[in-house]
Amino acid sequence: MLLLAGAGLGAVVEVGDTPALRDALNSASPGDRIVMRPGSYEHLYVSEVHGTAEALIEVVAKDPAHPPVFSGSQGFQLYQSSYVLVDGIVVSGCTDEGVHFGFSDHIVLRNVVSTDMPGAVNADTFKMDGCNDLLFHNCAAANWSGGSGFDFVGCRDVLITRTTLTYPGGGSNGIQPKGGSFNMAFYKNRLNDAGSRAQQFGGSTGDQYYHQGNRELGWEAYDQVAMGNVITQSDSAVAYVSCTDCNFAYNTVVDPRDYILRILKEGGDHPTAEDTFARNLIVYGPLNGIVNVGSNTLPATFTYAENYWYKWSNPAQSIPTLPAPEINPAGGTDPQLDADYRPLYDGAKDYGAHAPAMEAAFEDYVSWFQWAWDWAQVFEPKAAPGGPYEVGPGGSITLDASASYAGAGSYGAYSFDSLQWDLDRDGSYDAAGRTIQIPYEYLTLLGLGFGSHLVELKATVTNEYNTLWDLGWAELVLVNHPALAGDANADNVVDGLDYNAWSLHYLESGHPAWADGGWSVGNFNADDVVDGLDYNAWSLNYAPEAAAVPEPSCGLLLMAGIWAIKRRRHKT
Structure with missing residues (x-):
């Protein structure tokens, strides 16, 4: 499955304009690699392009520093196709849809940018109709006019990860999965002022657009999860719209303008009910309200649990009243977010997008979108700090990150820029290297006392387009005795x-x-x-x-x- 340069099973075809690209796609066989030269490309529409599970058809930019740019009424359209990877294109200035895939399956979109939809009433930067088994990795959507950044209509088994959405002051949705969409995940994304409703579950769809044949269930969306996302500004961070069994958890929300969450009914047959809002870290100021509740909804059936709240305009009133009692809320103290929105205050470190428990919680859902998840692991850096570790007076430990890996892409394998260790989780890195030896006395100088701690490993990789990093944690136990029985003076020698x-x-x-x-x-x-x-x-x-x-x-x-x-x- 690894996408390494020269590893394709088929022919390599180089193209420089839309007609040549269309011809190459129409004649492509599994394993073929189509390489696009830099330049301007007109609207592309192609259908019936099929790779296989063992050999995807790859469509990649020749020069990542100078990607091909598509424009027109629609930019890049692919219909009724399967097992295709698209890497490194830009779609800009389209008047209808930017990237549009219909009734296709097993598609990877990576390093794809779709932006600047000029004034259209309902134009989406990414539009997916009736698709399944989709991965969006390291993509970007911006300024999508009156539509959505990502609009899914009747889709399933989808993962969006490492993707950035930006639309300052926009009045539309960032991510909108509707029309009976299910088994979908939104993971480790950055939504920077991403429209009126940054992360939405559900929406409103005509009966004919329930492409998965599940209209009789009566929900616009169900079985969806958003975790590990950082959401800044926007009018509201999350909206539950005619949906059920949708989970917004372990996200970091900073300064929404109107509401933190909205609970609405706009389509489907049933009241919005039995969704989850948990383990989030929320920093906010003056709002129109914490929760906006619409008619024909059942907000009291939601699970509200273990969120960390900080209202910077009135810290004493940080923890709000929700439509149902929240289980174990926390907050009231500034979480001290750093430039990456990681909390430095100890009491907030187990909440939000960078909580150590977040990744394990997300793994409970990956069977919903297993094909997309498996491909994402090819591209992703992984911080593996080893452990657990134990050390006592006079001893030392060897922290071992040798199981970490940097991932690979369409142009070859990556290598680490750095492997950095934050031994006391204060936001500053204390050591660097794949394996490092740390004496007990150094740990005590950092302020670590007897008992269990977490050490943090940050693995950083620069790919063809930007820099990605991953965090991992390992348990470190400081004991108040030497490592060896018989060492009375703690010099690590029994003599x-x-x-x-x-x-x-x-x-x-x-x-x-x-x-x-x-x-x-x-x-x-x-x-x-x-x-x-x-x-x-x-x-x-x-x-x-x-x-x-x-x-x-x-x-x-x-x-x-x-x-x-x-x-x-x-x-x-």
Whole structure:
């Protein structure tokens, strides 16, 4: 499945205008690679282009720095086609639709930009009718006029990820999946002032446009999820419209203008009901309201759970009243978002788009769009920090990111720009490298105390068009004892100095267990007395070079054994 330069199974055809591109697509066989030279291309319409699961037909820009630019009433149209990858085109200035796919399946759109729809009443930068198994990776939509950035009508099994939507002051929708669309995911996207309703579930559709044959269910949208997205401004961050079982979770929402969420009914047969709003991080100021509830909806049936709220204009009133009681809300303290919208305040780090638990939560949904997900993993960088790790006084740990991978694209494999470690999760990186050794003392200087922590790994890759990064977390446990039983002075060596500590406290009782500090006085076996059993623990780990194990006198060892037996009898 890897898309590496020269790895195609078929012919390579180079084209420089729309007629030549059309001819190449009409005659393409599975595995063929069509390479587009830089320049201006007129409106393209093609149908019945078919690759296979083993060999997609690839349509790629020859020079990513100078992509082909399509324009016209519609820019790039593909109908009734399958197993096609399009990488690196720009569509601009179309008066009807930008990128338009109809009744097609198993399509990858990557690094595709669609922008600047001049004044059309209902023009979409990306329009999909009756499609299934679609991946949009690292695409961009901007200034889509009166339509939507992404408009899905009767589609299923779709993933949009790493994609940016921007329409400052626009009065339309960012993402709109309707017409019975289902099994759809919107993951790790950036919606920057992306219209009136940035992320919408559902909409309003005529009966004839339920292309999946599910009109009788009565929903515009169901079984959809939005996670890991950063949504700034827009009139409202999310709108639930004639939908059910749609989940908006682990997203970061910053400064919407009117509402945070809207619950509406505009199509379908049933009241909007039983959707979810959970684990989001919301930063907001003055609004028209937190929730806009329309008629014929059932907002009390929604699940509202564990969101973090911060109202910068009145922090004491951060946590709002919702249509039903929220389960375990949090907030009221500035999350201190950095330039990437990651919270630096400890109490907010488990919420929103960059929460460590977000990716595991999203994996529960990938079976809905497995084909698209599998292809996305080819392109994606992956931060794999290893672990779990444990270290104590005198020790060190080797943090190992060797399982991380940079991904690949249409022009070859990528390599990492950097692998950076944030050991105390303060937003500053403390070390860099695929494997690094960190002494215990350095971790304590960073302020880490005994107990469990998360270390963060940031993996950064620059592809042909921009820079992508991924975050991963590993558990790091700081223990208040050395790594080896018998190391009384925490120098990571069990030797005669540690024997001296044991002998000085021999047969003393009342000492804490080894793991609680008793190691410093010779209590190596986690009971409360220093005796011959502790000597045995010390001797098993004795390891200095060219030295014999010191041996207590026979009488001392005999007394130690008798003492241990008496203690055990006394306890029974």
